[in-house]
Amino acid sequence: MNPKILIIGACGQIGSELTYKLRSLYGDKNVIASDISYTNLDIVNSGIFEIVDAQDYESVKVCVEKYRIDTVYLMAAMLSATGEKYPMQAWDLNMNSLFHVLNLAKAKFIKKVFWPSSIAIFGSTTPKDNTPQYTIVEPSTVYGITKQTGERWCEYYHKKYAVDVRSLRYPGIISWKTLPGGGTTDYAVDIYHKAVTEKKYECFLKEDTELPMMFMDDAIKATVDIMSSDKADIKIRSSYNLSAISFTPKDVAQSIKAFIPDFEITYKPDSRQEIADSWPKSIDDSQARQDWNWKHKFSLEDITKEMLMQLNEKYKES
Incomplete structure (x- = not known):
């Protein structure tokens, strides 16, 4: 039997593409998209959509009961760079x-929860290369602090109340379908847009x-894979390291030049540089590969080819 799914934060970068994927797998009527406003009309008009305030317990509970939801994907969050501008709002949104959702699962309103963590949980004291699953975790951003704290609560609710919560530490994610959303790794999205529109x-x-990066298709695949795995195979209930490839802005620029020879890049580091410097260069995700057979597909060349092709089409149409 198909799960009844609620996606909270369905209008965001990952939430929107996850919504389409889950609807293709389980049917439009079984996947309810929700967000705080109608910010993505494609999502709003593509199936059942509800206004849900992630910070309001009753708002979430009413939607869960209305559609008899058994699985929640909590994708609503304030990201790293934006969170540094509004630290208390970031804490309130990300934690509340x-x-x-955990309390709804504890009270047996829902059976399964997905909550994304991030490489932002790591800090300047974390080993930079091939960062292990278990290591020093001293985040330097409010976003990272909320993710570190959230991991501890996820594991606690699993051990104390048997909540089936599953999580991934996402690296930087690249997609052509949505615009950059305020994250430190979003240069790797914006650079392709500018390459197509301005060639600089x-x-x-x-x-x-x-920094560790990943194409959106791989991130969605990992999310679906971990949630469809047998409960017994999920050994880590805080959050799994997740990785695909690592690269620099210079690497991306060179890969773009293979397709757009006159593309130019300049560098003007801002406050996000300090955030990036506190994060790992590469991630050891062998635990995920061992426990539930995680495998990534896209290389940097694959990503560049797909991004440029899709964005060229997108800008032609507009």
Whole structure:
């Protein structure tokens, strides 16, 4: 029997593409999209959509009961760079929304929860290369602090109340379908837009800033894979390391030049450089590969080819 799914934060970068994927797998009537406003009309008009305030327990509970939801994907969050501008709002949104969903699961209103963590939980004291699953975790941003705290609560609710909560530490994610959303790794999305529209890009990170990255299709695949795995196979209930490839802005620029030879890049590091410097260069996700057979598909060349092709079509149409 298909699950009855609620996606909270369905209008966001990951939430929107996750909505389409889950609807293709389980049917439009079984996947309810929700957000705080009608910010993505494609999502609003593509199936059942509800206004849900992730910070309001009753708002979430009413939607869960209305549609007899058994699985919640909590994708609503304030990201790293935006969170540094509005620290208390970031804390309130990221933490309150998680507690509401965990408490609904504890009270048996729902059976299964997906909550995304991030490489932002790591800090300057974390080993930079091939960062292990279990290591020093001292985040330097409010976003990272909320994700670190959330991981502890997820594991606690699983051990204390048997809540089936599953989580991934997303790296930077690249997609052509949605615009950059305020994250430190969003240069790797914006650079492709500027390559297509202007053939030049001013990067807010240094050219040699290496970070773990992933194409959206791989991120969605990982999310679906972990949620469809047997409960017994999910050994980690805080959050799994997740990885695909690592690269620098210079690497991306060179891959773009293979398709657009006159593309130019300049560098003007801003406050996001300090955030990026506190994050790992590469991630060891062997635990995910071992426990539930995670495998990524897209290389940097694959990503660049797909991004440029899709964005060229997108801008032609507009």
